[in-house]
Amino acid sequence: MTAELVRGQNHPLSQARLEIRVSAGKPVVAGATLSDEHGKVQGVEWVAHPGSPTLPGIEVSKQAAADHRLACDLDALPETVHRVSVLLALPTGVGGPVRFGAVAAPFVAVTGLDGSEVASYTVTGLDAESAVVALELYRRQGAWKVRAVGQGYAGGLAELLTDQGLPQARQLAGSINEAVVQGLARSVAAPPPRAADGDRSRHAATPALGQDQGGSTSPGAPGQVSPQHGHPGGQGPIASGAGPGAPQAAYPTASAPADPSAVTHPAGAGGPVNYSHPGRQAAAPPPPPPTAPPARPGQPAQPVAGDATGWSMEERLYNQVWGMFEDLARSTAAYRSAVDFAESRMEQELDKALSDPRARIGGQGDAAREAARAKHAELVDRAREALDRDLAQLTAEAEVVEPALPPAFARWDNPAWHGYRVPMEIPMAVRLGDLHLPESAGLSIPMLVRLPLERGLWIDSGRTGSFEGSIADSDDLRRLAMDTAVAHAARLLAVYPAGEYTVHVIDAAGSAASSLAPLVSTGVLAAPPAVGAAGVNEVLARLTQRVDLVQMAIRGGAADSLPSDLDPAEQLLIVNDFPHGFDDRAVTQLRYLADEGPAVGVHLMLVADREDAAAYGPLLDPLWRSLLRLTPVPDDHLADPWVGHTWTYDPSRVPPGSQVLQHVLTQVATARRSWNR
Known part of the structure; x- marks a missing residue:
């Protein structure tokens, strides 16, 4: 007891x-x-x-x-x-x-x-x-x-x-x-907490919870599973109780603001700087969430895209993806805990059997060892069956959810991009890749990051600890890293309304011309890529001044007094081959942008090899820690905020030979020219 x-x-x-x-x-x-x-x-x-x-x-x-x-x-x-x-x-x-x-x-x-x-x-x-x-x-x-x-x-x-x-x-x-x-x-940030009535409900059915699964306590009680997070009939990764040691704490998922298009920044007495488009109308009330078709007796309910709680379909899909991420994390934790328990129990039984000298001599010891190993195999098999059941349901859900995702959440090969049009509203989040665990290599969960970005991005161009990173040529890794950065930048440009996202590029050595070609040829950049020390200093000085001006306007309560030529759009600075071309002053300015920029709409994306910056010593350590590390090849370096699993990150790649990037950037450039008229 x-x-x-x-x-x-x-x-x-x-x-x-x-x-x-x-x-x-x-x-x-x-x-x-x-x-x-x-x-x-x-x-x-x-x-x-x-x-x-x-x-x-x-x-x-x-x-x-x-x-x-x-x-x-x-x-x-x-x-x-x-x-x-x-x-x-x-x-x-x-x-x-x-x-x-x-x-x-x-x-x-x-x-x-x-x-x-x-x-x-x-x-x-x-x-x-x-x-x-x-x-x-x-x-x-x-x-x-x-x-x-x-x-x-x-x-x-x-x-x-x-x-x-x-x-x-x-x-x-x-x-x-x-x-x-x-x-x-190195961790995947958890989504911000949602409102009290925003608990994720996958299906209308309430999971059948056992005594140790929160059935007798209110949702969210310490140490208990929140019933809203399980799958119907107790078959989901949380409600199934896949093995001893299954995490039982309830964690909220995320919600969107009522008007995600209103990008506000911390304000003083003068109130926030509002970057919302003046011609937009308030969003209409949401349609009712979809309902799952009735399940056959004894079978789990069929998954439906957008069956999580939310104000809009976008928010429901966002919450559903995060719910799948949580479910996979906890289901895998339950499986690993069950396997650990089985191994510990086998060790105890073997120690007990071998502690008696008489058992070591006769056949009694061999029988005890065989029995211990058989019990271990039985426990592991039962845990794997529970995990496979959960993975099958999550895989079925992923097959339904993936085609329904809007462009901001979708892979580059999703047909949603074929009919792409520049949006009128800023989405809740953007997809920066996929995540999976070793036990579920065939099931990937979209990695969605909230907008506007709260952390800059570091695209690692050096060798990583992964197999792909260790066998790749160093020049290929640098090229892949810059290609990945361009793909991320193109996605960010594509998901923002016309004129509300501006991209700057520093390519001090001019080594990224081929990777930058889609951005340059379509004319979506604010200016040609900056080269040489003079170009580096000019771009950094301009963005640093912008951060200073907006901060002073906010703190002084004079947001309306900003210069008329100040670009109110969110700003993204891509730096290739950092720290090449950077002196101490430029490094200090970059650290300032990393620390102060996100709060006033200035974001960083560094393409760099950490070893190349070793000469700066600890000076750059705070900068690296403030950025979210992504890789151009699969790598297991990210951890979840619940149970600390090490997840393998797969970058979001444009399919070879696809013209989707050119199509999307052309649409962005056309919309921008129309907006500027």
Whole structure:
């Protein structure tokens, strides 16, 4: 029976190998400290954190996430360790909440390897604190217990670690935050939370939830699955309970603003700068969402494109894609957890069988080993069956959703581009590629990024850790990287209304002429690509001045006083072969644009090899961390914000020999000329 602890309460632990699961709703840092019988942490080597996630007997997550699973083996801890403290902290310097009082109360559960919950604790009563000791596992008279602590610290991790007697607390807290920021720079950002009534509902049917799947609690309760997120009949990746350890926290998906065409920026007393087209009308009320055809008895309901909740078909498709992404992440997490449990159980049974010398000599030991392996195979097969069932349903849904996507969400080979016309409204998001997991190589989920872009893009032109990146020629990689950048720029130009997106290019060495040909020949660029040091400085000075002017107008409440020749459109700067042609001043200006530009409509797209910039040392590290890294070849470098899976990113490529890019850019150029008249 599960013990629901309150602050200060303890509970005995009968198992040595445990999992500690954290559900926070927002990305948090999870760590652990080991301390002696006096409660003192002896040194930094006694702290498990994202930068150093593994210690004897304890392993924590490598990055900030909303859902964590910490592994603990009490028997493997050193004899001098008498206490394991589980720490939670809000990441700093990444734009998220800075105090626990502004987020949902974290939920922490101690479970066995079979997923059975031993004790749980909801960390309530926090306000200004940004770090907290959630619970502790402690040794008392040869036995281990768990205690709910809930001790918060307004001074963050530095204050918490200092309180535990660590001399290097401040330095370690800084290195932990550095590791977390680097991890977040590699992650796929979660969509912003939707309104309270915007929970994603795939179908009209309510999933049949078991006792451990949230059926007796309200949706969104800590540690429970929200019924709105499952598939009908309990057959979806969440409701199926594919194996022990399935993540059970509910996370919201995204919603669009009522008028996505109104691009506003942070404002002072004078209000926002509104870039919406003056001639547009308000959107009409949405049509009712489509309904699925009735399912045959015993069969899951047929998938329908746009069956998620939303104000418009575009929003419903957006929410449906994100729901598929979440479902695949959690279904795979359940499968991996079930496989881990099966392997752990087999190891325990084999150890038990071999612990008796008599069993090792006779045939009894061989029979025990065979039985353990057979049980392992049975558990893995059952987990794979559940995963395959979920993948089959998600694949069927993807086959329905993909053809229905609008151009902003569609692949370049989608027929939606054949009848492309320049839109009158800014879409919610844009597709920058696809994502898949090793267990589901045949199923890809569109990678949709909200507009306007909140982070710049870094297209990696160097060798990556992937197989494709390691075998490709370096010159081919550079060409592919620039081709990828041009394809992304063309898509951004295509999804914005006429005159509301402007692209600038810096090609200091003039080495990207062939890749840039579609942009240059159609005339969609604001000016010819800038070359040489003089061209670099001129473009950077112009965009830096634009950022300064808009910022001053906003802060001074004088948005109407901007110069008449200032282009109010969103600006994109593509830099090829960075940092070639950049001196220290130009690098500083680029960092300024990366930090301050997105808030006032100036965005970066760097095509660069990180190794080429090594001469600048740590000067460029903040710039790299502020950008979303994409690759011109498939690469597994992105992580999701829920369970931290490593996803393989597939770039969005134009089919060989296709004229779709030329067709789309010609339409954009024609619409721009008409708009300028």
